[in-house]
Amino acid sequence: MLLKTVLTRLATTLVTLFGVAVVVFTLVRVAPGNPIAMMLPPGATEEDIANLTRLYGFDKSLPEQFAIWLSGVVQGDFGTSITLRQPVMELVLGRLPATLELSIMALVIAVTLGGLVAVIGARKRGTGTEVGLDLTNGAVLSVPDFLWGLIFVLLFGVLWPVLSISGRVDPRLDIDFTSNFYVIEGLLRGRFDVVGSTLSHMLMPAMSLALPLAAMIAQLLKQSLKEVLHLDYTTLARVRGFSETAVILREALRNAALPTLTLVGVQFTFLIGGTVIVERIFAYEGLGNMAIDAVINRDLPLIQGIVILFAALFIVINLLVDLSYTLLNPRLRHG
């Protein structure tokens, strides 16, 4: 039964991915303007254009182009970027670590902050503190990451300039790392100057991405905690002499966490989607920033590669969330 669920989910995932590939490919091809003409210097002849068009495969029919492109994609070949003249795969993999480190830092902040507020709210339930936290959560929730980013630029870039508002790392640092995971590799190599500089550059974009999710977690987790705190086993824990905070942390949290885990899983994809514009605001050298440049420069192969990668990331995360939910929830497991 479980195996069948997993296989069905995998099959629909593949269909969705294929659909994404079709949509991206079609969109990019119907775009007006000849990308080849744009990459050549003004004095280029008709022959130059024809040669380059053939080189990039733009002279074939659309279904043919799609088939060639898709067979390449399956083998990990996304073509060559028109503006940067490097394999798309190489470019994308070079930027992916920056975006992943940013997303994960944002996720950690969101879970920590949201969890903390939820526990405080549950501890102070029925008081003015809870009402205050609820109102704050509601307001924080309705402000999107784009606006948070700009607010942080004003607050910590102008009013109290303690953090850098552009880039990923101090350009004066000498970084001879083998990967672009500056935080992880910096920790492994003991280069704490790099780690510190990267983290301080990441803090504001990560906070912008994290705040709306933190508010969502705070709301949902507090609700679940309050439901659990009515149940007999928490009363028993109180009778046994545990303090209210201990009851929440040791007994309630574990049983109240499941809906929040699902929320975090689903919302994590939206958080990753948010990196596109937040990276732009902070001139952070990640995938999203590169994607916007690619769109502005009409770099078709690069756009396709980045969009497909983002979509694949979304779909895989959603799949993992669904599957882990099936595994964690006993009712669904036996259903």
Next chain:
Amino acid sequence: MADTTTSAPRARRIGPVNLRLWLPLLWIALVIAAAIFAPLLAPHDPLEQDLMLERLPPWFIAGSEPGYWLGTDSLGRDVLSRMIYGARIALIVSFTAALAACVVGTAMGLIAGFYGGWWDRVISRLVDIWMAFPPVLFAVLLVAVLGTGLGSVILAIAVIDWTRFARVIRAETMVQARMDYVDSARIGGARRMTALISEILPNILPSVIALLTLEMGIAVIVEAILSFVNLSISSDDPTWGAMIAEGRGAIHFAWWVLLFPLISLFLTVLSFSTLGEGLKRHFDPVLQ
């Protein structure tokens, strides 16, 4: 469950809840007035450049010029006048794009939820594919494909965000379609299409209105994001997003070019979402 969902909102409705209705409405009314009467309200031509007056600070800072209350940008254009004119684009996009997304999404949701079967399978798969795109990247890509301009921005937002309506309306239609009143209308001789439009649609309309209000806030943001990356309207027209982009670039010389449009964008988005959430809560018997 009991103490959180029944007593708290009801007690609050008397006091702050009214403010949560009237403050957003007041701000939106202000923005609408600014958009309609822009030529009368704006102290200067929003496009007029004067390099002698570049980067003037707002009134409360030394060095400001009378008449330029919120300062000027790097080209000497009046920030207040550009903000007032910017309300036009923000509102046009927010109303038309949200309405277009609403009509398409609601129709798809109704069809999928009511007819089921293949209709449902195809529409649900489409929604899945759509949701796999990062929305901002999707919007940027669509505008790049469609070409910049007001129409493209509106179309792009509608094309991306119809899924927000389709998902919710599909689920609600499925619940409503199982209700007895639909059966009795059918027994009374109503055709399926008639039952869908005259019986089910009125019952899901409250959700549609709440979603529409939320979508207006989202559309304002998406337009600002597109202007921010210089892909919205032509860069001459004053938009809040373009002002913000310029302010971000000149952040160390003229922060006010970023601050003031950011405040109006912030309040507009907050107003639409507060109204939308309020409507959702108001119409939802479970949340009341």
